Amino acid sequence: MVRLRILEILEEQNHTKYWLFKQMDLSYQNFNRMVLNQTKSIRFENLDKLSDLLGCPVGELFEKTCNSNEE
Numbered sequence: 001m002v003r004l005r006i007l008e009i010l011e012e013q014n015h016t017k018y019w020l021f022k023q024m025d026l027s028y029q030n031f032n033r034m035v036l037n038q039t040k041s042i043r044f045e046n047l048d049k050l051s052d053l054l055g056c057p058v059g060e061l062f063e064k065t066c067n068s069n070e071e
Contacts, residue, residue, distance in 0.1 A: 003037045005063050009054050023053050 010020060021031050024046070033039040034046070051058045 001065050002062050003065055004034065004042075004061055006035045006050065006054075006061065009056065009061070013054065015054075020050075020053065024049060 006020070007017065010017060017035060020035075021028060024031055026034075026046070030039075034042055047058050047061065050061055054061070
């Protein structure tokens with residue numbers, strides 16, 4: 001399973017979730033779902049914007065996790 005590391009990156013950079021929300025131009029509901037890994041899809045344009053705002057390559061936004069069914 002893959003998840004976004006947005007909250008961890010924000011913490012590393014001393015930014016808040018609110019700061020990122022104001023930059024992203026999304027509804028709060030959609031933004032919060034994305035940040036909390038509760039969405040099934042993300043637009044490429046949003047990934048690109050996240051990458052630019054957080055100053056990291058798109059690949060660093062993701063983390064591969066173990067699926068509990070595979071253990």
